[in-house]
Amino acid sequence: MQVALIGVSGYSGTVLYRLLKQHPAVDQINLYGHVDQVVTPLATVVPAYQKETAMVRPFVATTVMTENDVAFFATSAGVTQTLALPLLKADFPVIDLSGDFRLQDPASYTRWYHRPAAEVAALAKASYGLAEFNHHLTAYVANPGCYATATLLGLAPVVQNHLIDPTSIVVDAKSGLSGAGKKLAATSQFTMVNDNLQLYKLNQHQHIPEIMQQLQAWWPAIPALEFTTTLIPVTRGIMSSIYVKAAQPTTTAALVAQYQKTYQTSPFVQVLPAGELPTLKTVVGSNNCALGINYNPVTKTILIVSVIDNLMKGAAGQAIQNFNQLMNLPQTTGLPTLPTFP
Numbered sequence: 378m379q380v381a382l383i384g385v386s387g388y389s390g391t392v393l394y395r396l397l398k399q400h401p402a403v404d405q406i407n408l409y410g411h412v413d414q415v416v417t418p419l420a421t422v423v424p425a426y427q428k429e430t431a432m433v434r435p436f437v438a439t440t441v442m443t444e445n446d447v448a449f450f451a452t453s454a455g456v457t458q459t460l461a462l463p464l465l466k467a468d469f470p471v472i473d474l475s476g477d478f479r480l481q482d483p484a485s486y487t488r489w490y491h492r493p494a495a496e497v498a499a500l501a502k503a504s505y506g507l508a509e510f511n512h513h514l515t516a517y518v519a520n521p522g523c524y525a526t527a528t529l530l531g532l533a534p535v536v537q538n539h540l541i542d543p544t545s546i547v548v549d550a551k552s553g554l555s556g557a558g559k560k561l562a563a564t565s566q567f568t569m570v571n572d573n574l575q576l577y578k579l580n581q582h583q584h585i586p587e588i589m590q591q592l593q594a595w596w597p598a599i600p601a602l603e604f605t606t607t608l609i610p611v612t613r614g615i616m617s618s619i620y621v622k623a624a625q626p627t628t629t630a631a632l633v634a635q636y637q638k639t640y641q642t643s644p645f646v647q648v649l650p651a652g653e654l655p656t657l658k659t660v661v662g663s664n665n666c667a668l669g670i671n672y673n674p675v676t677k678t679i680l681i682v683s684v685i686d687n688l689m690k691g692a693a694g695q696a697i698q699n700f701n702q703l704m705n706l707p708q709t710t711g712l713p714t715l716p717t718f719p
């Protein structure tokens with residue numbers, strides 16, 4: 378299969394390239410960059426790939442559709458909706474790692490992304506690719522955000538089965554620096570990140586509407602959620618610590634059994650035994666999401682700890698999972714299931 382990758386020079390695109398290179402169904406990866414870009418060696422835009430001979434060519438939508446069977450966009454929000462629109466209109470298979478087509482309501486996109494949204498008719502052609510629950514994929518797959526992936530996989534069993542007080546969801550999510558992409562910012566300088574923790578986008582994170590959109594599809598009674606994000610001094614990894622009130626008294630064992638039932642056919646979701654909680658190194662380097670569950674009978678609170686590698690399950694790995702499903706391949710094809718421990 379001929380595969381187009383737009384955005385190889387970014388963190389997600391760089392990881393996606395490595396995964397596609399060893400994917401058994403991919404014969405060639407064709408790289409495209411800015412529309413006004415001169416043809417550039419991959420080794421120039423991704424110095425870590427010195428021995429690669431591939432070239433990055435200017436993006437031309439018609440060329441991408443003529444030369445390839447599918448296209449991955451690992452480009453910034455706002456950029457993707459312009460570049461990918463001709464492919465969406467042509468029903469050409471696309472996996473889009475940006476947030477441009479995740480929200481069905483254009484007004485919500487504008488409110489949270491602070492820029493104009495794609496037209497309603499275009500948004501209606503996209504499907505949300507939370508891979509464990511995406512049973513009706515369209516040709517245009519909107520790959521979920523990293524925090525949204527970790528949080529939704531953590532909440533699905535208790536929300537889908539109405540096991541909680543729907544007004545009680547509190548999420549404390551933490552991310553490594555690669556989640557911010559390669560662009561430099563004051564908050565991403567070493568002196569700010571090292572030996573530090575930084576809360577950011579308080580009540581303003583673009584994943585709040587994305588998470589709410591999916592939660593309300595599962596259970597309309599959920600009115601809102603408390604969601605905070607913190608930058609932590611690591612390169613990769615997301616830990617979403619989720620606190621919810623149980624609807625009825627329960628036990629950790631009963632909850633673990635429910636999570637195991639929900640994810641019994643999900644090869645990339647690991648439900649840890651009662652009493653065990655995941656760390657970032659449980660998953661970093663793999664496409665796995667590891668879940669730890671604990672019930673506190675004193676406060677009647679369920680703690681769910683959900684960890685992923687933001688660049689794997691949170692981006693490039695889940696993109697491959699969605700690609701496999703679009704192409705009717707086993708969903709584990711070409712994906713690492715073991716973390717790069719230690």
Ligand SMILES: NC(=O)C1=CN([C@@H]2O[C@H](COP(=O)(O)OP(=O)(O)OC[C@H]3O[C@@H](n4cnc5c(N)ncnc54)[C@H](OP(=O)(O)O)[C@@H]3O)[C@@H](O)[C@H]2O)C=CC1
Binds near residue numbers: 388691
């Ligand atoms: N980082 C993460 O953990 C996650 C990221 N995402 C999403 O994935 C996408 C990529 O993220 P990330 O890799 O972190 O971003 P980076 O900032 O690291 O890279 C952005 C990429 O977009 C390209 N790009 C920017 N503008 C244009 C343009 N006008 N034409 C063509 N290419 C362009 C850049 O190319 P160039 O360098 O040449 O400008 C670069 O390849 C984003 O939408 C992000 O929100 C989703 C989940 C997780």
Ligand SMILES: CC(=O)N[C@@H](CCC(=O)OP(=O)(O)O)C(=O)O
Binds near residue numbers: 522523524583608
């Ligand atoms: C640490 C950090 O900055 N993380 C990014 C996550 C971006 C992401 O997941 O991409 P989407 O915007 O496509 O969802 C953030 O909080 O915005």
